[in-house]
Amino acid sequence: MLGQLHRPLTGVFTLLLTGVLWAGCSSARQTEAQEPTKPATRKELAAPLAKYEATLNPSDYDDDIEIVKKEQAAEKAPPPLELLQDSTVIKEEISQGFRIQIFSSSSIDDANLARTNAAAQFPTDSIYIVYDPPVYKVRVGDFVTRYEADQRMPDFVDKGYRDAWIVPDRIVRRRHVLVPPGNPAPGGEK
Numbered sequence: 001m002l003g004q005l006h007r008p009l010t011g012v013f014t015l016l017l018t019g020v021l022w023a024g025c026s027s028a029r030q031t032e033a034q035e036p037t038k039p040a041t042r043k044e045l046a047a048p049l050a051k052y053e054a055t056l057n058p059s060d061y062d063d064d065i066e067i068v069k070k071e072q073a074a075e076k077a078p079p080p081l082e083l084l085q086d087s088t089v090i091k092e093e094i095s096q097g098f099r100i101q102i103f104s105s106s107s108i109d110d111a112n113l114a115r116t117n118a119a120a121q122f123p124t125d126s127i128y129i130v131y132d133p134p135v136y137k138v139r140v141g142d143f144v145t146r147y148e149a150d151q152r153m154p155d156f157v158d159k160g161y162r163d164a165w166i167v168p169d170r171i172v173r174r175r176h177v178l179v180p181p182g183n184p185a186p187g188g189e190k
Contacts, residue, residue: 090176097171099167100165100166111137
């Protein structure tokens with residue numbers, strides 16, 4: 001009885017073994033096809049590069065350069081400012097006026113320190129460092145008249161700037177300008 005049972009099992013076992021071997025061989029072929037090829041030698045790489053260099057014509061790319069330059073210029077140029085309603089803008093003009101000089105030194109570091117201290121004490125005033133060789137001068141304010149500067153002088157003396165004095169200088173005058181709707185802002189015009 002055992003012999004009769006053994007024959008069908010041998011057939012099933014043989015069929016199963018054949019299927020496993022066939023599947024194993026087919027996956028081995030795929031692995032061989034997927035293996036990377038060995039790297040090309042330097043001599044093999046030099047030939048295509050030489051062909052490329054021989055066929056390269058740099059003037060073919062001149063149009064591309066012009067396109068890139070135009071795009072970069074367009075990115076740098078700010079668009080004109082369009083105002084939708086009445087707005088006020090600040091217009092700056094350079095004119096002759098007065099400032100209060102509070103410090104002078106031949107060291108730029110000392111002048112920067114004095115400017116920082118003055119900015120903390122006078123946050124609403126414009127503070128400038130003027131270089132008049134060999135001296136750096138710290139000056140405060142944009143006064144149109146000497147009278148305006150005289151009116152502010154006690155504030156500086158009270159804060160410890162006993163050597164402060166009024167000097168003529170080119171100042172920045174800031175004016176508020178009303179701009180009607182639809183017009184570009186001053187300074188944005190060409």
